[in-house]
Amino acid sequence: MEYVHYSVMADEVLHYLTPSPEGEATLVDCTCGEGGHTHRFLSSYPNLSVIGLDRDASILAKATVRMEPFGPRFKPVHIAFDVFFKGAEAEQYDLILFDLGISSYHYEESGRGFSFRKGETLDMRLDTDEPISAIDVVNGYPEERLADVIYRYGEERYSRRIARAIVSERRLSKIQESERLAQIIYKAVPPAYRHGHLHPATRTFQAIRIEVNGELDRIEVALSGALRALKRGGRIGVISFHSLEDRIVKWFFKGLAPEQVKILTKKPAVPTEEERNENPPSRSAKLRVIEKL
Numbered sequence: 571m572e573y574v575h576y577s578v579m580a581d582e583v584l585h586y587l588t589p590s591p592e593g594e595a596t597l598v599d600c601t602c603g604e605g606g607h608t609h610r611f612l613s614s615y616p617n618l619s620v621i622g623l624d625r626d627a628s629i630l631a632k633a634t635v636r637m638e639p640f641g642p643r644f645k646p647v648h649i650a651f652d653v654f655f656k657g658a659e660a661e662q663y664d665l666i667l668f669d670l671g672i673s674s675y676h677y678e679e680s681g682r683g684f685s686f687r688k689g690e691t692l693d694m695r696l697d698t699d700e701p702i703s704a705i706d707v708v709n710g711y712p713e714e715r716l717a718d719v720i721y722r723y724g725e726e727r728y729s730r731r732i733a734r735a736i737v738s739e740r741r742l743s744k745i746q747e748s749e750r751l752a753q754i755i756y757k758a759v760p761p762a763y764r765h766g767h768l769h770p771a772t773r774t775f776q777a778i779r780i781e782v783n784g785e786l787d788r789i790e791v792a793l794s795g796a797l798r799a800l801k802r803g804g805r806i807g808v809i810s811f812h813s814l815e816d817r818i819v820k821w822f823f824k825g826l827a828p829e830q831v832k833i834l835t836k837k838p839a840v841p842t843e844e845e846r847n848e849n850p851p852s853r854s855a856k857l858r859v860i861e862k863l
């Protein structure tokens with residue numbers, strides 16, 4: 571099987587989230603994906619077991635095959651991380667990792683319309699059992715609500731123009747396909763914006779994906795649950811990819827320090843220049859780590 575995702579800041583993650591060498595330890599990988607980080611942990615620390623969570627059953631199936639050599643040290647759970655911690659007992663895990671967002675698998679292999687470069691059905695659900703897909707958002711939201719989503723979750727300055735163009739096109743026929751949506755956006759923005767360093771559809775696609783999956787709303791709920799489920803002396807590491815996510819993590823951690831947690835990354839850790847060159851999408855990554863007191 572091929573694994574397409576490059577695990578971001580793996581050395582830094584392993585450095586901060588090192589289990590104590592004595593006894594057994596458990597790490598919850600809240601965003602297991604294809605299991606790149608989990609594989610590094612299981613290979614590096616023989617006394618560690620990993621519970622790997624993912625909302626997406628198909629990517630978790632890939633991780634499960636990859637982790638077969640580790641036998642019972644890996645336990646996959648198909649669940650959203652915020653829901654997992656609601657049912658978790660207090661103070662039982664040693665280490666918890668969140669690597670937020672989506673995986674290269676979603677763009678390249680899932681066939682669910684995450685990439686504006688492909689002609690795929692506009693789905694964008696991580697969990698395909700959820701009722702709302704990108705088709706519903708793009709074709710069903712009133713213009714103003716659509717513009718707000720694109721502005722808020724995409725930080726897109728042409729959100730109003732883009733929403734207007736989507737609404738006028740969907741009157742002609744339902745927008746069901748990622749490439750068509752990308753073209754509508756491309757035509758809606760000023761010519762100069764079409765040739766910037768980002769494709770003009772990048773921000774809108776990010777926004778729709780965040781809306782479809784309720785991504786931001788889940789982070790704080792999950793972090794509070796994770797903190798409760800973490801043992802004293804245990805650590806939580808969070809990798810975020812854009813300022814909307816990072817802001818939530820930063821303020822959540824600040825609100826707990828210095829009484830409940832020690833912040834181990836006064837400034838967030840960022841990828842080395844070598845990693846940024848090797849894997850350009852890692853450029854925006856930030857890692858924040860706390861220890862529970």
Ligand SMILES: C[S@@+](CC[C@H](N)C(=O)[O-])C[C@H]1O[C@@H](n2cnc3c(N)ncnc32)[C@H](O)[C@@H]1O
Pocket residue numbers: 575576577578600601602603604605606607608623624625626629649650651652669670671672673696788
């Ligand atoms: C950046 S990828 C993780 C990559 C992984 N760390 C690796 O090294 O291969 C993020 C993963 O988190 C999953 N995910 C996103 N939101 C989630 C949530 N609320 N609960 C559980 N999994 C989620 C996505 O389906 C995706 O597979």
